[in-house]
Amino acid sequence: MSLETTKTAAVEAAGLCRRYGRRWALVEVSFRIEPGRAVMIAGRNGSGKSTLLRLLATAIRPDHGTAHLLGRDVRRHREAVRGHVALLGHYSYLYETFSALENLQVVGRFLGKDTRREALLPLLAEVTLAERADDPVSTFSAGMRKRLALARTLLQDASVVLLDEPYGELDPPGFRLVDRLFGTLRARGMTIVMATHLIDRGAALCDDGLVLEQGRLIWSGPARDLPGAGVLDPATLPEGVA
């Protein structure tokens, strides 16, 4: 890819640093992602993957460095960034006492989308929750909550989608669901950044890869090269994945 690209990068990070108390969770992280690309972020627990995604989503602020999403600064133009980014994070952002449908309706109302039942049921059907549309989230299993959170993310229809461990808490049919939705997003031209422990799966779906270790970016390159790059300690990978 040409380095003299003149179109705005989807994500551009320069020297990002973020601390939590005494510990630096991210140190001098710099990278650039072109629009429409799918990037996977790998690394051990505590390497800073979630922090990085939360930072790009403007949930938290960087202590040093800058990041731009679609040309907008995460520090100074948070609202503008948020309009174009969706985060599927560790927290599901759901209300326990609301039904699946109602949770989506709340989001839809903020975004000015069609929140009628007929409009949202197809979305729930896509994540196989249509039969549970009116059940309160408090009755859901962890996997179902994850699927609802996925639906919530899709509803936002954002240009940049950040997925933090989307396969977590899901069963094999759930894995295939995520793969399918991943493909749908790519087909729509969204930029996707996915943090995952499932190295092989991620490498098959994504174009590029980044590896974080103790908050620093220690490797970047094509995603297919990531499993064999030797930067991930095999002992730390989940069983049956490396």
Next chain:
Amino acid sequence: MDAHQRAGFLDEGNAGRGFVFVGIGVALLLVGSYIGLFKAPAEAFMGEVYRILYVHVPTAWNTMLAFTWAFACALTYLIKGAWKWDSRHEAALEVGVVLAGLVCIQGSIWAKPTWGVWWDWDPRLTTTAVMFFGFAGILALRKFVDDPQKRAVWSAVATIITYVDVPIVYFSVRWWNSLHQIQSSPNTVSAPFLIPLRTNAFGVLFLWIGLTLLRSRVAAMRLKSELAPPLPEPAVAPGYAPEVAR
């Protein structure tokens, strides 16, 4: 400027200055109090009891000053975000709370021999008591929040709201109490001798400045120990060569 100062931390090197202020303050207070207790004549109506106002009024003035300084620090922190204002804010709150407590104690010492009750709901004194509890609550908030960033922002917000509330509290207590006769407080007595009053006023002022300086240092030191060094250490990971993801 070292890395810490660039990050906006308070410069630590001024303990000496703080102690000098405290020293001057104590000296002035000793002089002023001596004159007030032994040299000044008895007051026309109150007799000897009025002498407490030689400490009470200066303390009251400085309490307002301390909380106004706290408000200024809080506002500056929210606007500028430099850590040194948070340290100063913490110090201002603490010294202000101590002074407010002293004012209430002094007021009670006045009230008991004068009116036979410990507390007479004087508007200014009552407002000071509300300030004491209000700002002490913010100190408690600071104790119970672990994240330094949140602690700084939240306590600054709370100080601003509480400070803006002070005049409202004063007026509401005054109207509330105006249905009964206005009891005279030490503030409403006129001092026959102004020198001890002025001396003590400066005494408490210097004491306040000195204590605030010292306490700001302590707050800054604690903050530095809580946060990682402002800039992370250089990379030691082997083979570290960041490439741009293309």
Next chain:
Amino acid sequence: MRHLKAALYKEALLQWRGRAQLIAVLVFGATALLLFSFAVGPNSELLRPIAPGFLWLALLLSSTLTLAESYQAEMEHKALEGQLLLPAGHGALYLGKALANWLQLVVLGAALVPIMVVLYDAALPRPLALLGVIALGSAGLSAPGTLYAAMTHQARSRQTLLPLLLFPLVVPVLIAAVKATSLLMLGDPMGQVRAWVVLLIGFDAIHWSLCGLLFGRVVED
């Protein structure tokens, strides 16, 4: 405007789903009124003039429960952060929650009035005006309460911290509301109610705007 409507919809739904909790707080408030009377003695002559004070104390104590509860649903799965990231405007989120809390307190206050009338043999010559005072006083509790509850819910010792911060701040509300209620119930020969109502309105105006402006700083990182 769209954000405000969305926030109000969310709050209304949360309130409706959590209505059992409101009933429980009402029982708490009523119990408090009962206990206050035990502190004074079974003497209607003594109880009647201080009934307004007890009403507002009961409401104040109940408010710490409802205000804290209003953030329970938001913090369980960080739903509040989820909304901020949509993006949803800070002002709309604050206004939605403060209005919801205000409504809860008005309902509580109104529900406690008959209990007060019964226990303390209080008279109610101007019930609508009393409702107005309850509305104004509740607004004074709700505005700073919603802001502080957002902070304290994430802090340690949260149950102690909220009343600790809120009570000194709302002293003017307590004074003005009790005085106004007292004048409405026991007679107002010199027409002083207006002054206290003006004080309440002033407090409400200042705090709704100030707390609304500062809400963003409190909930954002």
